[in-house]
Amino acid sequence: MHDLSLRFNSPTINLYIQPKDFIKFVRNLKDYMRCELEEFHDASVGFPVGRLSLPNVGNVYIKFVHYSSFKCAKEKWEERKNRIDWNNLFVLLEGPSFSSELLDMCAEVEYPLSVMGPKNAEFESAHPFYHGFKWYNNWRSGKSLDYKHIFSLKRYLDDYDYISFLNGNKS
Numbered sequence: 001m002h003d004l005s006l007r008f009n010s011p012t013i014n015l016y017i018q019p020k021d022f023i024k025f026v027r028n029l030k031d032y033m034r035c036e037l038e039e040f041h042d043a044s045v046g047f048p049v050g051r052l053s054l055p056n057v058g059n060v061y062i063k064f065v066h067y068s069s070f071k072c073a074k075e076k077w078e079e080r081k082n083r084i085d086w087n088n089l090f091v092l093l094e095g096p097s098f099s100s101e102l103l104d105m106c107a108e109v110e111y112p113l114s115v116m117g118p119k120n121a122e123f124e125s126a127h128p129f130y131h132g133f134k135w136y137n138n139w140r141s142g143k144s145l146d147y148k149h150i151f152s153l154k155r156y157l158d159d160y161d162y163i164s165f166l167n168g169n170k171s
Contacts, residue, residue, distance in 0.1 A: 009083040014066040015073075016141070019095055021060045023105045026091050026113075028057050033084070037062070037077055039070040048073045090166055092116070096139040103127045114165050116144070133159055 017025060025032050032052045040051040040061060048070035050062040064073035091109055094116040103123060106115055117123070118139070119132035135143070135156050144157040161169075 007083070008080055009085060011077045011080040011084075013080065014064070014076075016063040016065050017060060019093060019098065019102055020105075022093060023102060023109065024058060025052070025060045026109050026111065027105070028054060029089075029111075030086075031057070032060060033081055037074050039074075050074065050077070090114075092162075092165075094136075094144055096136055098123065098130075100126075103130060112165070112168070114160075114162070116160060131160055135159070 012022075031054055035052045035054055037050045037052060040049045042049045045063065048064045048067055050064065050070065050073065052060045052062070054060075062077075064070070067073035067076070089111045091111050091113045092115075093106070093113070096118065098115065098117050100123075103115065103126070106113055106129060107127065113129045115127070115130045116136070117130065117132060118136040119134050120130070121132075123130045124132050133156070145155055148154050148156060
């Protein structure tokens, strides 16, 4: 979003949601957006954690890794939640590993979706939204935004044509 000079209109910026919770969240997005974000105390982490609870679907835990307090995180969540353009919504998910079960769940997402992970010919042929890259083999959170070399202007994310994805092209 920074590169495109766009305002963050998604409440899921600057936080972490486990992939299975994230897909559950996205598959029930409008219902979860009507839920009250509650503070969840997790002594094992040094940042605020929130919880969205949806009866008959379950809880989604949100780790606000870039916020110093739950109050600040919730304020930003509410501000960005109110900016969602339901007619212009895209879902991006990245990570070091995915299961077939999770990708099958992804296939049920109603919004344009792109999943980026390690090279996997089976996943790439079975799921058109899956894009594999070899640099995910040494993945860590935030690596996709790193520059490839100290003097490079190209980031790992630039290997993916996210502009075409956002413009509605399938590949």
